[in-house]
Amino acid sequence: MSLGKLLERLIQLIPVLLGVSLIVFVMLALTPGDPVQIMVGEQAITPEQEAELRRDLGLDRPMVERFFLFIANAVQFDFGQSFYHGRPVADVIAERLPATIELSLVALIVALATAIPLGVLAAIRKNSIFDRLATVGSLLGVSLPGFWFGILLIMLFAVHLQILPVSGRIGYASEVPTVTGFLLIDTLLAGDFAAFGEALRYLILPAITLGLPMTAILMRVTRASMLEVMRQDYITFAEAKGLSHRRVIFRHALKNALIPTVSVAAIETGSLLGGNMIVETVFGWPGLGRLVVESIFLRNYPLVQAAVLLYAITYVLLNFVADILYTVLNPRVKL
Amino acid sequence: MTVLLEVSNLHTEFHARAGLVRAVDGVSLKVSRGECLGVVGESGSGKSVTFSSVMGLVRSPGQVTQGAIFFDGRNLRDLSREEMRAIRGRDIAMTMQDALTALNPALTVGEQLAEVLEAHDETLPTGRTARRTAIRDRSVEMLGLVGIPSPEARLRQYPHEFSGGMRQRIMIAIALACRPKLLIADEPTTALDVTIQAQVLELISDIRARLGMAVVLITHDLGVVAEHCDRVMVMYAGQVVEEGPTDQVIGAPCHPYTRGLLASIPRPALRGQPLTPIMGQVPDLVGLPPQCRFHSRCPLAQPQCLVEVPMRDAGPGRRSRCLRLEEMA
Ligand SMILES: Nc1ncnc2c1ncn2[C@@H]1O[C@H](COP(=O)(O)OP(=O)(O)OP(=O)(O)O)[C@@H](O)[C@H]1O
Ligand code: SF4
Ligand SMILES: [Mg+2]
Numbered sequence: 001m002s003l004g005k006l007l008e009r010l011i012q013l014i015p016v017l018l019g020v021s022l023i024v025f026v027m028l029a030l031t032p033g034d035p036v037q038i039m040v041g042e043q044a045i046t047p048e049q050e051a052e053l054r055r056d057l058g059l060d061r062p063m064v065e066r067f068f069l070f071i072a073n074a075v076q077f078d079f080g081q082s083f084y085h086g087r088p089v090a091d092v093i094a095e096r097l098p099a100t101i102e103l104s105l106v107a108l109i110v111a112l113a114t115a116i117p118l119g120v121l122a123a124i125r126k127n128s129i130f131d132r133l134a135t136v137g138s139l140l141g142v143s144l145p146g147f148w149f150g151i152l153l154i155m156l157f158a159v160h161l162q163i164l165p166v167s168g169r170i171g172y173a174s175e176v177p178t179v180t181g182f183l184l185i186d187t188l189l190a191g192d193f194a195a196f197g198e199a200l201r202y203l204i205l206p207a208i209t210l211g212l213p214m215t216a217i218l219m220r221v222t223r224a225s226m227l228e229v230m231r232q233d234y235i236t237f238a239e240a241k242g243l244s245h246r247r248v249i250f251r252h253a254l255k256n257a258l259i260p261t262v263s264v265a266a267i268e269t270g271s272l273l274g275g276n277m278i279v280e281t282v283f284g285w286p287g288l289g290r291l292v293v294e295s296i297f298l299r300n301y302p303l304v305q306a307a308v309l310l311y312a313i314t315y316v317l318l319n320f321v322a323d324i325l326y327t328v329l330n331p332r333v334k335l
Numbered sequence: 336m337t338v339l340l341e342v343s344n345l346h347t348e349f350h351a352r353a354g355l356v357r358a359v360d361g362v363s364l365k366v367s368r369g370e371c372l373g374v375v376g377e378s379g380s381g382k383s384v385t386f387s388s389v390m391g392l393v394r395s396p397g398q399v400t401q402g403a404i405f406f407d408g409r410n411l412r413d414l415s416r417e418e419m420r421a422i423r424g425r426d427i428a429m430t431m432q433d434a435l436t437a438l439n440p441a442l443t444v445g446e447q448l449a450e451v452l453e454a455h456d457e458t459l460p461t462g463r464t465a466r467r468t469a470i471r472d473r474s475v476e477m478l479g480l481v482g483i484p485s486p487e488a489r490l491r492q493y494p495h496e497f498s499g500g501m502r503q504r505i506m507i508a509i510a511l512a513c514r515p516k517l518l519i520a521d522e523p524t525t526a527l528d529v530t531i532q533a534q535v536l537e538l539i540s541d542i543r544a545r546l547g548m549a550v551v552l553i554t555h556d557l558g559v560v561a562e563h564c565d566r567v568m569v570m571y572a573g574q575v576v577e578e579g580p581t582d583q584v585i586g587a588p589c590h591p592y593t594r595g596l597l598a599s600i601p602r603p604a605l606r607g608q609p610l611t612p613i614m615g616q617v618p619d620l621v622g623l624p625p626q627c628r629f630h631s632r633c634p635l636a637q638p639q640c641l642v643e644v645p646m647r648d649a650g651p652g653r654r655s656r657c658l659r660l661e662e663m664a
Contacts, residue, residue: 233436239392240431241451241509242424245416251450255441331493332440 079306098181100287107211119222141216167284266322270315345402373564425455428510438494445490500531579653
């Protein structure tokens with residue numbers, strides 16, 4: 001794929017992103033509740049003070065103007081002030097983002113690392129006990145509510161067995177300098193392996209909880225596409241060549257079977273964002289998801305607006321990535 | 336000529352929803368070293384399944400249930416998976432019926448050629464770079480052999496970048512890469528247009544002569560058989576119905592089915608005469624009664640044919656599964 005084609009596809013994303021922004025803007029504008037009233041709360045203020053606040057927030061302008069202002073500011077990463085934190089929204093989000101990205105990436109890795117081998121094995125041993133168990137397991141995996149499964153894990157591993165921490169991101173004992181914001185990387189940069197292990201211990205349960213539905217979906221996709229591929233003539237031909245079973249499975253079958261798995265994984269990564277809000281709340285994970293949940297309760301509109309926009313953009317970009325991966329993995333498809 | 340492949344009383348069955356399908360029902364055949372055996376028969380007569388059984392590649396729900404497959408003195412049915420794997424691709428190679436789907440779309444042609452050499456060729460050097468160079472040279476040589484222009488550059492391409500005829504050639508190149516003793520070519524030309532058909536068949540004949548390899552040529556086309564095969568075997572509904580030297584079988588068939596097949600193809604010598612297709616259809620392979628399977632379509636059928644008909648001698652090197660073969664001359 002040429003760089004020009006890639007750029008062309010990226011430019012095509014602009015109208016999509018504009019549309020997404022508009023929806024986010026309108027949705028929040030239409031949400032009941034006056035932000036000024038909520039900000040002010042019980043405090044008594046004069047009508048003049050209120051009008052001034054309204055002007056500061058730009059709420060006195062017409063909707064259309066407010067939208068363009070929102071866009072113009074958004075492209076400069078200016079999402080206004082967070083009422084609650086008294087700081088720019090962008091700063092607050094940037095502070096929380098690494099924790100969420102780290103958790104999501106680990107969840108993604110956990111999901112891929114379990115789903116692909118399990119899916120392949122289920123396909124190879126189709127209709128075996130293992131296959132049936134895997135099918136039931138994946139059904140449970142997509143249907144179990146995340147908060148319930150998370151609490152179950154906490155009760156088992158943290159409360160009952162006491163081998164993993166209940167909640168939070170890392171023990172207070174290990175203080176490492178923040179470089180990337182990703183604790184797994186920062187601890188390694190600091191050469192503090194004990195802290196790295198500690199960070200990992202805090203990550204395990206939330207990552208598994210977050211990754212569970214994705215694991216289940218990816219396993220089913222891998223199994224189905226593997227079965228489909230194994231029926232193809234080119235697999236018979238590969239066997240007729242006298243190649244080892246391993247090579248037929250991993251080189252010939254899996255290379256083709258992974259095309260749908262990878263595309264679905266990229267798209268499903270978007271749905272991890274939604275899962276984050278629940279999982280971060282259950283595990284006290286100091287990430288964006290929990291921040292958004294808190295902000296919704298506090299009617300902290302500028303922050304919610306920015307976060308929702310960020311989610312939407314991420315989702316659109318991940319779909320774009322899925323497309324690109326599909327073409328890269330599939331030599332037959334040209335952009 | 337010594338016998339290379341001897342199949343006796345082969346049975347391959349499929350457990351289908353409709354019932355037990357006897358796709359191959361008591362097939363016996365011989366292929367001598369360097370010989371070309373033609374296999375003809377209508378669609379569904381069991382040609383492909385017979386030779387997938389020989390390769391040990393029948394997939395579930397299919398199963399070889401009976402018979403012996405002697406190749407080079409060993410019964411392939413007694414071999415372990417590993418032993419069978421060592422023979423496949425090295426001693427017996429196969430090309431598939433559909434070249435468009437037989438090559439892996441996600442791997443380059445070069446890789447698909449290299450891996451078969453990697454799996455079987457013991458003459459390759461052991462040093463890494465020397466080995467890679469040797470494999471590359473052999474791959475280039477093979478693509479050149481099957482007539483693919485600028486082979487070096489094309490090794491890096493994917494199957495979809497080649498035409499149907501070229502893919503057929505690539506599949507043949509892969510099959511021939513380890514100089515097998517036997518090539519099973521399953522309808523190597525059906526998907527191709529006429530001029531390319533002729534080229535591919537010439538190629539196979541040419542290489543056969545050069546490598547002294549035996550060929551099983553599965554085809555619908557008796558013209559192809561007449562031109563390229565020493566002997567021919569006619570299959571009908573999972574059984575061999577006639578077998579013998581090509582010129583004799585085509586010149587004087589001694590089974591009504593073979594005669595029907597010959598009458599249904601256009602021949603230059605008979606231009607102007609009407610073609611007579613065989614009436615009726617191939618019987619359903621599920622729950623066949625024990626009688627001559629061609630009975631329902633046979634112009635010579637008689638009540639006494641409603642018994643199980645064995646293969647019978649029909650002259651030197653010839654056999655036929657017909658009770659009335661003597662009357663056919
Ligand atoms: N997977 C399968 N399940 C059930 N029956 C099968 C299966 N594969 C083959 N058969 C049966 O085996 C019979 C023989 O099939 P085969 O592919 O050998 O025919 P063929 O002579 O090669 O025909 P063609 O000329 O169309 O290639 C078919 O009629 C079909 O009923
Ligand atoms: S045995 Fe009878 S029915 Fe069968 S082919 Fe011969 S003549 Fe026809
Ligand atoms: Mg066939």
